[in-house]
Structures are given as C-alpha cells and as structure tokens.
Amino acid sequence: METKYNDILFKEKLVSLFNEHRRKIGFNDTGQMSALRDNAFETFEKTGFPHTKIEDWRNTNLKNVFAHNYNVLFEAQADKPDIEKIFQCNIHNFDTHIIALYNGWYLSEDKHLITLPNGTIIGSLAQAVKEYPELVEKHYNKYADINENGLIALNTAFAQDGIFIYVPDGVETYKTIQIVNILDRDDKLFIQNKNLIIVGKNAKLTFLHCDDSYNYNRSFTNTVTEVFIDEGAVVDHYKLQNLNDSSALINTTYFHLEKESKLTSNAITLNGGLIRNKSNVILAGKKGKANIYGLYLVDKEQHIDNRVFVDHAESDCDSDELFKGIADDNATAVFNGHILVRKDSQKTNASQTNRNIQLTDKATVFSKPFLEIYADDVKCSHGATVGQLDEEALFYIKSRGIGEYDAKLLLLYAFAAKVINKISVEALRENIDDLVKKRLRGELAICDMCVLQCKTQEKTYEFEIDLSKI
Amino acid sequence: MKEEEQNNILDEVTQSDYKYGFVTDIEMETAAKGLNEDIIRYISMKKNEPEFLLEYRLRAYRKWLTMKEPDWAHLKIPPIDYQDIIYYAAPKEKKELSSLDEVDPELLETFNKLGISLEEQKRLSGVAVDAVFDSVSVKTTFSETLEKQGIIFCSFSEAVQNHPELVKKYMGSVVPYGDNYFAALNSAVFSDGSFCYIPKGVKCPVELSTYFRINTAGTGQFERTLLIADEGSYVSYMEGCTAPQRDENQLHAAVVEIVALKDAEVKYSTVQNWYPGDKDGKGGIYNFVTKRGMCKGSHSKISWTQVETGSAITWKYPGCILLGDNSVGEFYSVAVTNNHQQADTGSKMIHIGKNTKSTIISKGISAGFSNNSYRGLVKISKRAENSRNYSQCDSLLLGDKCGAHTFPYINTANSSSIVEHEATTSKISEDQLFYCQQRGIDTENAIGLIVNGYAKEVLKQLPMEFAVEAQKLLSVSLEGSVG
Numbered sequence: 001m002e003t004k005y006n007d008i009l010f011k012e013k014l015v016s017l018f019n020e021h022r023r024k025i026g027f028n029d030t031g032q033m034s035a036l037r038d039n040a041f042e043t044f045e046k047t048g049f050p051h052t053k054i055e056d057w058r059n060t061n062l063k064n065v066f067a068h069n070y071n072v073l074f075e076a077q078a079d080k081p082d083i084e085k086i087f088q089c090n091i092h093n094f095d096t097h098i099i100a101l102y103n104g105w106y107l108s109e110d111k112h113l114i115t116l117p118n119g120t121i122i123g124s125l126a127q128a129v130k131e132y133p134e135l136v137e138k139h140y141n142k143y144a145d146i147n148e149n150g151l152i153a154l155n156t157a158f159a160q161d162g163i164f165i166y167v168p169d170g171v172e173t174y175k176t177i178q179i180v181n182i183l184d185r186d187d188k189l190f191i192q193n194k195n196l197i198i199v200g201k202n203a204k205l206t207f208l209h210c211d212d213s214y215n216y217n218r219s220f221t222n223t224v225t226e227v228f229i230d231e232g233a234v235v236d237h238y239k240l241q242n243l244n245d246s247s248a249l250i251n252t253t254y255f256h257l258e259k260e261s262k263l264t265s266n267a268i269t270l271n272g273g274l275i276r277n278k279s280n281v282i283l284a285g286k287k288g289k290a291n292i293y294g295l296y297l298v299d300k301e302q303h304i305d306n307r308v309f310v311d312h313a314e315s316d317c318d319s320d321e322l323f324k325g326i327a328d329d330n331a332t333a334v335f336n337g338h339i340l341v342r343k344d345s346q347k348t349n350a351s352q353t354n355r356n357i358q359l360t361d362k363a364t365v366f367s368k369p370f371l372e373i374y375a376d377d378v379k380c381s382h383g384a385t386v387g388q389l390d391e392e393a394l395f396y397i398k399s400r401g402i403g404e405y406d407a408k409l410l411l412l413y414a415f416a417a418k419v420i421n422k423i424s425v426e427a428l429r430e431n432i433d434d435l436v437k438k439r440l441r442g443e444l445a446i447c448d449m450c451v452l453q454c455k456t457q458e459k460t461y462e463f464e465i466d467l468s469k470i
Numbered sequence: 471m472k473e474e475e476q477n478n479i480l481d482e483v484t485q486s487d488y489k490y491g492f493v494t495d496i497e498m499e500t501a502a503k504g505l506n507e508d509i510i511r512y513i514s515m516k517k518n519e520p521e522f523l524l525e526y527r528l529r530a531y532r533k534w535l536t537m538k539e540p541d542w543a544h545l546k547i548p549p550i551d552y553q554d555i556i557y558y559a560a561p562k563e564k565k566e567l568s569s570l571d572e573v574d575p576e577l578l579e580t581f582n583k584l585g586i587s588l589e590e591q592k593r594l595s596g597v598a599v600d601a602v603f604d605s606v607s608v609k610t611t612f613s614e615t616l617e618k619q620g621i622i623f624c625s626f627s628e629a630v631q632n633h634p635e636l637v638k639k640y641m642g643s644v645v646p647y648g649d650n651y652f653a654a655l656n657s658a659v660f661s662d663g664s665f666c667y668i669p670k671g672v673k674c675p676v677e678l679s680t681y682f683r684i685n686t687a688g689t690g691q692f693e694r695t696l697l698i699a700d701e702g703s704y705v706s707y708m709e710g711c712t713a714p715q716r717d718e719n720q721l722h723a724a725v726v727e728i729v730a731l732k733d734a735e736v737k738y739s740t741v742q743n744w745y746p747g748d749k750d751g752k753g754g755i756y757n758f759v760t761k762r763g764m765c766k767g768s769h770s771k772i773s774w775t776q777v778e779t780g781s782a783i784t785w786k787y788p789g790c791i792l793l794g795d796n797s798v799g800e801f802y803s804v805a806v807t808n809n810h811q812q813a814d815t816g817s818k819m820i821h822i823g824k825n826t827k828s829t830i831i832s833k834g835i836s837a838g839f840s841n842n843s844y845r846g847l848v849k850i851s852k853r854a855e856n857s858r859n860y861s862q863c864d865s866l867l868l869g870d871k872c873g874a875h876t877f878p879y880i881n882t883a884n885s886s887s888i889v890e891h892e893a894t895t896s897k898i899s900e901d902q903l904f905y906c907q908q909r910g911i912d913t914e915n916a917i918g919l920i921v922n923g924y925a926k927e928v929l930k931q932l933p934m935e936f937a938v939e940a941q942k943l944l945s946v947s948l949e950g951s952v953g
Contacts, residue, residue, distance in 0.1 A: 055542065344870070358885045361852050367880040372544075376867035380895040383542050384880055386850075387888040 007049045007066040012061055014072075015045060018157060021053040021074045022092075028126050030133050033140060035309045040146045040156035047150040051260055056149065059366045060276055060305045065248040070190035070220055074160070076105035094427035096208065097122060103183060104191035105161050113164070120173050120205075121166040125196055128164035135166065139198055143226045143254035143282070151250055155224045162223075165207065166407035169200035170228070175423060177207040181221070184214040195225040202232040206425060209237070211251075211272075213244040225253040229261040231285065236424060237265040240432065243272035245300060249311040250349070252278045259285030259314075266423055269296040269304055276305040283310070283317040290319045295419040297439050298363075299328035307336045308352075312345040315375075321352040324419050325362035326412060326440075334366045337382065343374040351380035357389065357415060388417075412440050479590025501558035507531065509659055513558045516628050517662075530647035530657030535665055537651045544843040544875055545783055550721060550756070555606050557659045557692070612676040615676070622667040623678055626694050629665035636667055640698055643792070644727040644764045650721040652758040652785070656692045656741035660725070663694035663917075668703035676903070677933050679708040693724040701767065706737040720745075722781075724759045732767025732794065737775070739932050744780035751810025751839070761788035773800040775931040782811060787845065789818030792826035792854070797806030799828040802928040807840035807872070814864070816846035816877075821854035821887070832863035833925050836872035843875040848889055850882040857887040865895040866924055868917075921925070 018041055019024070026034050048055040049066065097114075099122055100107040106124030111129060113123030121128070129136050146153040163179050183189065199205050206354075213219070229235050243249060249272060255263055267277050281290045296304045310319045319339065327333040335354040356365045369382040389411045397407035416436050423429040501512055510531055514524040566919070616623050622633060630637050645681030647657035668674055699705055709726075722744065730736050738761075747754025757780075763772035774788040801817035819828035828848065836842040844863040865874035876893050898920050906916035922929075929937060 059701045346870070356882075358882060358887075361883065361885050363883075363885065365880070365882045367878075368895075369876075369878060369891070371865075371876040371893065371895055372873070373865070373867070373875060374873040376872070376897040378867070378895060378897070381893060382876065383890075383892040384878065385581075385888070385890045386880060386882045386892075388885060 005067050005069050007051070007062070010066045010070070011048055013069075014032055014154065014158075014318060017072055024074050025158060028129050028160070030129065030137055032137055036141055036146075037157050040153045041155040043146050044150050044157055047153065048058065048411035049154075050149045050151060056307070058207065059332070059336075060274070060303065062248070062274075064365070065220055065274060068149075068188050068218055068220075069385045070188045071185075072158070072190050073104060076161075077103060077469075094176070094425070094431065095167070096176045097377075098178045098180060099123070099163060100180040101161070101163065101180055101193060103185055104193055106163070107182075115157075116173070118171045118173065119168045121164070122177060125162040125164040125194060126160060128166075128196070132166075136164070136196065136203060137199070139226065141226070143228065143256045143280075144224050144252070145280075146382050147455060148252075148280075148302045151222050152224060152252060154191045155194060155226070156220050157250075158192045159224065162195040162225075164195070165197045165199075165205070167199045167203040167205045167233075171200065172204035173206065176428070177205070179207065179209045181209075181211045181223075182214060183212070183217075183219050183221070184459040184465060185217060185262040188218045189220070191219065191221045191223075193221075195223065196446065197225065197227045198379050199227070199233040199235055199418040201230045203230070204234045206236040207238070208428065210240045211249055212242050213247055215243050216246065218246040219243075220248045222250045223252070225251075227255045227263075229255065229257045229263055231261060233258075233261045235261070235263050237263065238425075238428065239265070239267040239277070239343070240435075241268065241275055241277075242268070242270040243270050243275070243436075245271070245302060247271045247272060248274040250276045250278075253280065253297075253315045255279065255281045257281065257283050257285065257288040258291060260287045261285065262289045264290055264291040264294070264422075264424070264452045265293065266419070267296075268419075268436070268470070269294070269298070269306075270301060270435060271297075271302070274303045274305075276307070278307040279309070281308070281319070282313055282385075283319065284313050284318045286314050288314065288317045291422070292319070292321045292328045293419050293422050294323040294325075295416055295434045296323075296325040297328075297416070297436070298325070298333055298446065299329050301333075303332045306335070307334075307335040307338075309338045310340070310350065312339070312341040312348045312350065315344065315346045315348065318349040319351070321354075322419060322422070323353070323415060324355045325365075326357045326359065326415070327365055330360075330362045332366070335368065335384070336366075337369045338381060339371050339382070341371075341375050341378050341380065345375045345379040348375060348378040350378070350380045354382075354384040356386045357386075357412070359388070362364070409440055410439075413437060414449065416440070493575045500556050501759060503556050505531075505555070505557060505659065506552040509557055513659060513661070516558065519630055519631070522542040522634075522638055524632060524646065526642065527658050527660075529789070530654050531659075533648045534651065534654035534658055537648075537654055539651050540785075543785055543845070544841065544877070545785060545812045545814050547756070547783060552655070554665045555721060558661060564721065593842065608885065612767065616674075619672050619675065620669040621672060621674055622665065623844045624665055625666045626660070626663040626696065629696070633665075633667070636698065637665070637696065639828040640727070641694075641696055642727075642728050642811070643727050644729060644762045645760050653760040654726050656694060656723045656725045656760070660692045660694040663696075663724070664709075665695070665708065666697045666705065666920065666923040667867075668699045668705045670700045671702040671910045672700075674705040677706045677708055691720070691722045691724070693722075693726075694727040695724070697726070697728045697736060697738070699728075699730045699736045699770075701731045702733040703731075704735045706739070708739045708933060709741075720754075721756045722758065722762075726759070726761040726788075728763035728772055728831045729772035730763065730765050730772050730797075733747055733769045733775075735771040736763065737773045737933070738763070738788075740774075740776040740778075741932075742776065742778045742784075745782075746780045746809065746811045747782040749809045749838075751782070755780065757781035757784045757786060759786040762787065762791065762793045762818075763789070765794050765799060765826075767797075768794040768823070769796045770794050771800075773799040773802075773931070776804070777928070777932070778803065778805040778813060778814075778815060781813070784811075784813040784815050786815045787818055787847075789820065789847075790828065791820045791822065792857075794826075794829065795823040796825045798826070799825055801828075801832070802829045802931045803831070803832045804835070804925045804928045805842055805844075806835045807837070807842040807870070809838040809840060811838075811840040811842075813841070814845055816844045819849070819858040819859060821848075821850045821859070824853065824855045825857065826854055827858045828860075830859070831859040831927055832861075832864065833928055834863070834865040834874055835868065835921065835924070836865065836874045837868040839871050841873040841875070844876060844893075845879075847879040848891070849879075850884045850887045850889060854884055859887075859889045859891075861889075861893075863891075863893045864924070865893070866921070867895065867897045 218371045298304045337352045339346045339350045352369045365386045367384040369384045744755035808815045834842040848859045
C-alpha cells in the first residue's frame with residue numbers, strides 16, 4: 001500500500017533529494033547561480049510550503065496536492081516522445097516557432113540554441129547558461145522574489161531547465177513563439193521549471209505558453225517565469241491551460257516593464273485540477289502599460305486561483321485588468337487582484353475588473369480586488385461581481401425559438417467573448433474561440449488537446465450558434 | 471487654482487488642532503493598574519454583578535490570555551502594555567439624582583463645551599440622552615417617557631441589576647467573548663455602557679442617544695452596548711464621541727451588539743470623534759471596536775451609519791449577520807483621516823437567510839500623512855438563495871503623502887445570488903474646482919462643497935439631530951477646506 005503523503009513528508013523528501021543530488025542539480029551553474037540556489041534552499045527549509053493560514057493562500061489549499069508521492073527527474077530522459085505528436089501542434093493558419101519542454105526538460109535533437117535570422121535566440125535555459133552566462137546572469141532571478149513564498153524558493157533551488165528567449169534591441173519577431181509543456185509519464189511527476197525571457201529595447205515579442213496533459217496521470221508543476229521588457233518594447237503573452245483534472249499547476253510569472261514598454265497578458269484556463277496563476281507586474285519606468293486579462297472555465301472539483309499584483313513604481317503608467325470566469329459543479333474560482341500605487345507614482349491610471357458566473361450552489365467564488373494607493377493624482381477603480389445569467393436575456397433568446405440549452409450556451413459564450421476578443425493574434429483568437437465553445441459544450445476532452453488538432457472528428461450539431469449575430 | 475493657495479488650504483487642513491481638548495476635574499475612583507483575575511473580580515464586585523456575569527468575564531479573560539493581537543490590518547499599532555491600563559474608573563459621588571440641577575455643575579459644563587446641553591436637548595429636540603461619563607452613567611433623561619412605552623433604556627450596569635434575564639439571554643449572542651482579541655478583552659473587563667430593549671410592536675418615539683467621553687488619564691474604556699429590538703419594533707439609536715486631548719495613548723475597545731427579531735428595524739448611527747493625536751501623530755485614542763448586528767428574525771433590518779473623524783488608530787468593522795429570511799443589512803460610512811491617523815474600517819455582511827439584501831456605501835477621505843483603508847467581507851452562504859449585495863467604496867485623496875486602500879473580500883457559495891462591488895480612488899478633480907471657482911466660489915468653499923457632496927450619500931442617512939453634529943465634526947477634521 002502506498003504511504004499517505006503530506007506536506008511534511010514531501011518537504012523532508014525534497015530536502016534529502018536536494019542534498020543527495022546537489023551536485024547534479026547545479027552542474028551547470030555559474031558561481032552566482034549556485035550561491036542563489038543554496039540561499040533559496042535555506043529559505044525553503046525555513047518557510048516550508050505555503051498553507052491556508054497565509055493570507056495569499058487562504059483560498060488555495062494544497063493539502064490534496066501533497067498527498068501523493070511524486071518523482072523528481074534530475075536529468076532529461078533518454079526516451080523521446082513522438083516528435084510528430086508535437087508538430088501536430090500547428091494551429092491552422094497560425095505559423096509559430098514551436099519549442100517544447102518534455103517532462104520538464106527542453107526537447108530537441110541537439111541541445112543547441114536556435115538563432116533566428118533576426119538575431120532572436122530561443123532554446124533551453126540550461127544551454128543558455130553555458131553559451132551566454134553574462135546575459136543570463138544579468139537577469140536571472142533579478143525579478144523573482146524567493147521570499148514571496150516557499151514554492152518560489154523551492155523552484156529557485158531545484159530548477160535546472162526551462163525556456164530561454166532573447167530578443168535583441170529593435171528586433172520584432174513577427175512569428176509567435178509557442179512554448180509547449182508536455183507531461184507524458186506513467187508515474188506522478190513533480191516538475192519545476194524556470195523560464196527566462198528577455199526582450200530588448202523597442203523589440204517586439206509574441207509568445208504563447210501552453211500547458212497540456214497527455215494522459216490522466218497526476219502531476220505537480222511549479223513554474224517560475226521571468227520576463228524582462230526593456231524600454232519601448234512590446235510583449236504579447238498568452239497562456240493556454242488545458243490540464244487533466246488531477247494535475248496541479250502553480251504558475252508564477254514576473255514581468256518587469258521598463259520605460260514606455262507595453263505588456264498584454266492573457267491567460268485562458270480551459271481545464272485543470274488545481275491551477276494557481278500569479279502574475280507580478282512591475283511598472284518600473286514611466287509611461288509603461290500593462291494589460292492583464294484572464295478567462296477561466298472550471299467545473300467538477302476543479303480549482304482556479306488567479307492572482308495579479310501590479311506595482312505602479314513609477315508615474316504615468318496605465319494598467320488594466322479583466323478577469324472573467326464561469327464556475328460550475330463543485331468548482332472553486334478565486335480572483336485576487338492587488339494594485340499598488342507607490343508614493344509619487346502620480347498620473348496613474350489603473351482599473352481592475354472581475355466578473356464571475358456561478359452556475360451551481362456547490363461552486364464557490366472568492367473575489368478580492370484590492371487597491372493600495374499612496375499617491376493622490378490617480379484614477380483607480382475596481383469592480384467585482386458574482387452573479388448568474390440574465391433571466392431576461394435568456395427569455396429573449398428563448399422567445400426567438402432557441403432552446404434553453406443553446407440559449408444558455410450563447411449567453412455563456414458572450415460572457416467569455418469579452419476576454420477572447422482581447423486576443424490580438426487573429427488565428428489564435430479564432431482557435432481559442434473555438435476551444436472555449438467546445439469547452440462550454442462539454443466536448444473538450446484532454447485528448448482533444450488545446451492546440452493539438454489530433455484525431456478530433458468534426459461533429460455536426462443540430463443547432464450551431466451563429467456567432468456572427470452576437 | 472494657484473498651487474500656493476491650494477497648499478495653504480491643505481496646510482490648514484493638516485494643521486488644525488483638536489478643538490474639544492479639555493480635562494474636567496471630577497474626583498475619580500480608580501482600580502489599580504493592570505489586568506488579572508483579581509481586578510476582574512474587583513470590577514464585578516464593585517458593580518455588584520450576579521454570578522453568571524463574573525463567570526462570563528473570567529471565561530473571556532482566560533480565552534483572551536490564549537489569543538494574539540490581530541496583525542492583519544493595514545495598521546501600524548505601537549505595542550500596547552495591557553498591564554499599564556487602569557481597568558476601572560468611576561466618578562466617586564454616585565447618588566440618585568432626581569433632576570438635572572443635581573448633576574455636578576462641572577460635568578454639565580463639559581457637556582456644554584461639547585455643545586450638548588442636556589436641558590436644550592430635553593426641551594427642544596426630544597432626544598433622550600444617556601450621558602456616559604467615563605465608565606458610569608450619570609444621568610438618564612426621558613426615561614419616564616420611554617417607560618410608558620415599555621422601552622428599557624439605561625446603563626448596562628442598571629440592566630444587569632434590573633433585567634439580568636435579558637442580559638443573560640442576549641449578551642455575547644452576537645459577539646461571543648472569543649470572537650476576537652479585543653472583544654475578549656472587553657468581555658473580561660467591560661466597565662459600563664448602554665442597554666436598550668424595545669418591546670414587541672413598539673416604535674420608539676424618540677431617537678435614543680448616548681454621548682461617550684473619555685476622561686481620567688490612562689483609563690481604558692471598555693464600553694458594552696446591547697440593543698434588542700423585539701418583534702415588529704423600531705428604534706433609531708445614536709452614539710457620538712469626543713475625547714479630551716491627551717499625549718498618552720488611550721485604548722478603547724468597545725463591543726456593540728444588536729439583535730433584531732422578526733420584523734424589527736434598528737438604525738444605529740455613530741459620529742465618532744475620539745482624539746486623533748496631534749499633528750505629529752503623538753497621542754490619540756486607539757479605537758478597536760467590535761460592532762455587530764444580528765437580523766435574527768425574518769424581515770428584520772439593521773442599518774449602520776457612521777461618520778469617523780477621530781482616533782489615532784481605528785479598527786472597526788460594523789457588520790450584519792443576516793440570519794432571518796428577507797432580512798436587510800445596510801452600512802453607510804464616511805471615514806476621514808488626517809495627519810498621522812490610521813483607519814482600517816469597513817463592514818461585514820454575512821448572508822445566511824433566503825432573499826437577504828445588503829448595501830455597503832463607504833466613502834473614505836485621506837489627508838496629511840494618514841492611511842485610510844476599507845476592508846469588507848460579503849459572504850453568501852449556500853442557504854442564502856436569491857440574496858443580493860451591492861457595495862460601493864470610494865476613496866478621496868487630499869495630498870500626496872496619504873494613502874487610500876481597499877480590501878474587499880467576496881465569498882459566494884450560491885448560484886442564485888448576485889454580488890456587486892465597485893470602487894474608485896481619485897483626488898478632487900481640477901475640473902470641478904475650476905467650475906466652482908469660475909462661478910465665484912473660492913477654493914476653500916469649493917473644496918468644502920465637493921467633499922460635502924462626496925459624503926452626502928452617507929450624511930443623508932443620519933438622523934436630523936445628528937446630521938448637524940456630523941457636519942461640524944467633518945469640518946473640524948478637515949478644517950479650512952469644508953465650508
């Protein structure tokens with residue numbers, strides 16, 4: 001019989017694993033990184049895992065996540081997945097550079113970094129440490145905070161590989177870079193990646209980050225991503241999450257925005273057991289602009305926790321948040337927005353909106369839009385609602401001869417469309433639009449992977465919603 | 471507007487001194503400093519309390535020993551030495567008074583300075599005043615009029631003596647002694663307070679009012695108010711506070727409990743003006759209050775209205791537990807912080823019954839170096855079908871050294887309820903100021919006009935008799951900018 005695991009046992013296991021594999025974990029490290037690793041490990045030993053007594057985690061209980069015995073891989077696996085499978089990822093009409101992490105390790109035939117004709121470098125972070133140690137060191141862990149919580153410290157101590165993207169000054173990458181996280185193992189896996197994305201002055205980058213499951217196995221992923229956006233750069237970031245119901249994903253992203261840069265981040269959560277997306281956005285230069293959007297559709301026993309922290313550290317910056325979600329069955333949806341306007345960050349414009357539809361009495365919605373303001377010449381607003389479908393709208397549609405089921409779908413879709421329409425890449429928008437519709441109809445299985453158009457049969461419906469009329 | 475002019479006004483705002491600072495010399499009987507079971511027994515003995523109350527106090531004290539001071543609020547609270555507080559102080563002379571003439575003339579003078587003339591109030595406004603001077607009630611007016619209706623309105627100590635069954639039944643039913651650190655402290659050492667019982671079907675003909683004053687340096691005040699509105703009754707209750715100027719921080723940890731039975735309605739209005747400390751943030755009252763109402767029966771209603779201008783630190787979350795079906799909870803608040811004041815205040819609405827409705831309107835105004843936070847919770851339980859909440863909390867910033875924060879918590883577990891929350895934070899718009907000035911209104915009056923308009927939604931909820939006082943206090947807090 002399997003031993004019942006808990007956070008204490010899991011922590012003990014990780015501590016002994018770290019000590020045992022310390023050399024292997026850090027074989028690639030520069031001196032600075034190695035010191036950081038030890039420091040982070042010490043912090044983790046002290047703080048342990050986050051728990052519900054901590055304000056930031058009061059609505060997300062990891063107890064069930066820790067109740068399993070996970071394996072940790074300290075080196076890339078020898079076996080390779082079906083490459084074909086990954087290249088099916090191509091979205092129709094959507095030409096992307098695909099890079100993949102396979103069970104937490106960068107996947108490629110040779111380990112080399114790819115340098116695009118325009119100078120953009122894409123590849124494995126572990127490899128980048130070897131080839132461009134100075135560039136990596138300059139930004140590595142400069143934005144993440146190991147003291148934020150135990151999991152960040154743990155990630156910093158353990159992370160060996162991840163994605164590295166570097167866009168040189170003035171370069172615009174027209175092709176979207178697509179990062180695919182593939183989990184395909186028969187055992188329960190605990191994965192910790194660290195991604196580093198550096199966007200140079202006046203450069204432009206669009207990247208799509210997909211988290212997918214390929215089977216029903218339990219997994220626990222703890223990812224930290226750092227994105228540095230230099231002066232005048234523009235970054236479009238998309239997150240597409242479609243994981244199985246027994247997976248747990250803790251996703252923490254740090255965006256650092258320099259002067260006059262612009263970030264648009266859009267997180268679409270279609271499915272997943274327990275997902276916590278935390279975005280930390282620092283507007284560190286004047287006239288920065290950050291748009292953080294999210295859409296979450298949860299049902300069954302699923303749990304989604306979206307957290308956004310926007311730090312207006314400089315004046316004349318704008319930020320806009322819009323999170324919409326639908327909670328069905330016994331699902332839990334959490335939103336926690338925090339806008340901090342520091343002293344002297346005048347002429348700040350910040351808004352925060354969270355809208356939820358709660359479909360059943362067993363679902364739970366927690367919303368906490370939070371403003372912390374120390375400057376006076378600001379325009380800040382926030383709004384949060386929890387409600388249901390509009391009875392009158394429903395009646396109106398039904399009175400036009402559309403059945404209840406379809407009428408509801410139509411309204412739910414219209415509710416979600418506001419976030420979907422914010423996606424600026426057309427092919428991606430259409431694709432996500434399609435996925436959301438499928439998801440709402442309950443036809444999105446995990447084998448019907450988000451961007452993988454594998455073996456899905458076109459089904460015909462008796463009534464297809466004509467979306468052009470919305 | 472000329473920047474210099476604006477600065478002048480803001481300077482005035484931030485430099486106005488506390489007007490109601492004076493100390494009345496009345497002989498006080500005080501207990502020794504410190505807190506232990508003996509002191510609690512001493513308080514209980516002094517007040518000639520029944521056994522159950524002493525037991526209650528001791529249970530609360532033992533619970534309090536196991537608790538920790540809350541640290542989650544957005545406040546910087548200097549460490550409080552609970553052993554350095556005098557937990558009991560009472561005016562020495564306490565004989566039965568038959569008319570106002572017998573009241574200590576110096577005490578009457580104090581009230582006159584505050585603008586509360588007992589005679590005037592008695593004669594003109596028809597308000598019954600239960601004046602609490604430090605910890606013991608001195609004089610209750612209008613009790614005869616109220617008695618005719620069967621209304622009990624007296625000091626808490628009197629209620630303990632005369633109506634122990636009511637006290638026993640309802641005390642701690644809304645705020646249990648273990649509710650939080652300060653409620654536990656209050657339950658252990660409460661000195662006195664007000665008690666009010668409105669019998670079935672009675673509509674209280676006058677607005678009940680209590681004025682609190684903190685006197686005697688170093689005395690913590692631990693008021694306890696219990697308000698019971700029986701089936702179908704109505705009462706409007708007012709509480710106002712001003713405190714003399716002191717350099718030593720004073721702790722005020724009160725508990726207010728309201729019980730509204732079936733079809734009852736309670737309107738609770740507060741104007742709070744504890745001494746906020748001088749303009750360097752020295753001194754001032756710590757106001758850590760637990761206020762809660764329980765809509766126990768169906769169709770009951772509890773409405774809180776507060777105007778907060780005082781206290782160095784405010785920690786206060788008047789709330790409603792909407793237990794009865796179709797019950798209604800309301801919260802209207804204006805909180806002004808200036809100089810180095812800190813306020814963490816808001817409301818809790820717990821929806822348990824079906825078709826329950828709640829409204830929260832909160833207006834925060836921060837000036838000087840102050841921090842003003844709204845913290846609210848709206849919780850809709852599974853059972854609370856068709857419940858509705860609307861919250862609006864706005865913040866106005868005057869000056870660039872102050873802070874305004876909003877922490878709303880929304881928890882829903884029901885698919886037929888609707889919760890809405892919205893908030894804005896801004897400063898007085900240049901356009902509005904310009905518009906007023908264009909029409910010949912000077913800057914000072916224009917700011918006053920705008921701030922008044924901003925707070926109007928809440929001020930209009932106050933009973934007529936109180937509205938004047940509230941505006942007075944607003945203008946003391948924002949002297950120079952409110953007309």
